[in-house]
Amino acid sequence: MSIITRSIANADREVRYLNLGELNAIRNFYEGGKNRLRIAEILTANEESILERGSQKFWKRCPDTPSNTGNATFRASCMRDQGWYIRLITYAIVVGDIEPLEKTGIKGVKEMYESLEIPLTNVVECMRCLKEVTLEMLSLEDAAEVAPYFDYLIQGMMP
Incomplete structure (x- = not known):
């Protein structure tokens, strides 16, 4: 829930106007x-590079993984999922809240990957790699804005 929605919901629940702190x-x-x-635009414009560089980094760390077997279907599925998470992170950045990650990216993800027999440790490591390559292309200030969203996602996927 964005700060705007949360502030209004709280004030409405308490039958009051927004206070000065909420307005600020x-x-x-x-x-x-x-x-x-601007940050969301950077990530969107560089999605392909983030995915490619993140995958390369991941495969160096975890060479024995289904997405690195040469099976084009596994690789395409892996890249599709990674792109989905980058997209969710851009949504979270735009709204300034973890809600898009929480609602769509975390709930049920463990069960899904486990049902597909994909080790969660691999998924977590892949997200770490995506985070690293993403933060490398950003200024320190922008990286500080983006990092918590990756951290939330990584924490939520931990086995």
Whole structure:
């Protein structure tokens, strides 16, 4: 739930106007909006590079994994899933909240990967690799904005 939705829901539940702290938080959210959109654009424009470089890094760390067997179907599925997570992270950045990751990226993901017999340790390591290559292409300030979303995703996938 975004800061705006959360603030309004809290005030409405308590049958009151937004307080000064809530209004300031919303103002800060809006003022940071251009920056969040710029970061999301960087990730979107570099998705292919992030996926390719992240996968290469992952395969060096975990060479014995289904996505590295030469099976094009496994590789395509792996890359598709990685792109899906990068996209969810861009959504979270834009709204300034973990909700897109929480609702779509975490719930049920463990069961799905386990049912496909994909070790969660591999999925977690792959997300770490994607995080590393993503943060390498960003300024320190932008990386500080993006890192917590990857961290939330990684923590949520841990076995």
